[in-house]
Amino acid sequence: xxxxxxxxxxxxxxxxxxxxxxxxxxxxxxxxxxxxxxxxxxxxxxxxxxxxxxxxxxxxxxxxxxxxxxxxxxxxxxxxxxxxxxxxxxxxxxxxxxxxxxxxxxxxxxxxxxxxxxxxxxxxxxxxxxxxxxxxxxxxxxxxxxxxxxxxxxxxxxxx
Numbered sequence: 001x002x003x004x005x006x007x008x009x010x011x012x013x014x015x016x017x018x019x020x021x022x023x024x025x026x027x028x029x030x031x032x033x034x035x036x037x038x039x040x041x042x043x044x045x046x047x048x049x050x051x052x053x054x055x056x057x058x059x060x061x062x063x064x065x066x067x068x069x070x071x072x073x074x075x076x077x078x079x080x081x082x083x084x085x086x087x088x089x090x091x092x093x094x095x096x097x098x099x100x101x102x103x104x105x106x107x108x109x110x111x112x113x114x115x116x117x118x119x120x121x122x123x124x125x126x127x128x129x130x131x132x133x134x135x136x137x138x139x140x141x142x143x144x145x146x147x148x149x150x151x152x153x154x155x156x157x158x159x160x
Contacts, residue, residue: 008091015087016111019080023115027124034073038065077131078138081108085142101143108139 022030042064046056085108092100112135116127 002094004094005091008087008094012084012087012091015080015084019084019111019115020118022080023119023125024122026122027126030125031069031073034076035065035069038068038072042068074131074134077134078141081112081135081138082142082145084108084111085139086146089143089146101147104143105136105139109136112136112139 025033039061042061046061085104088104088107089100092103097103109132112132115135116129116132118127119125120127
């Protein structure tokens with residue numbers, strides 16, 4: 001097996017481990033981390049867009065963070081599976097495995113299912129099929145971007 005193949009598949013497994021790690025966090029810890037990141041982004045945005053940060057109260061910042069928390073967490077779901085799809089497509093490509101798009105979407109869907117099942121056993125977490133759908137949509141967007149990039153890359157390579 002070529003080194004390129006081993007590295008590509010190792011990256012897939014490592015990324016699946018990252019997803020598993022985040023899913024192993026309790027809801028409270030995961031939510032707290034999300035809110036800290038969102039809070040920092042909101043404060044930085046306010047600081048950059050206004051001369052005086054004090055014009056926005058800490059209560060208003062908390063309100064904004066609370067409002068943004070759920071949609072950003074759902075985008076994070078889609079994003080990690082977007083990356084998984086790209087890594088799988090690269091691994092299938094360097095391994096010369098046909099039907100890479102079909103296999104990628106199936107693996108991403110099944111891993112999303114297993115991820116939500118795993119969360120049933122994590123304190124204060126729940127498995128939600130809606131998250132499986134969000135993860136699969138993220139994977140599909142990854143497939144689409146890979147496909148477009150690949151077509152563009154091949155076209156540019158042919159024009160040289």
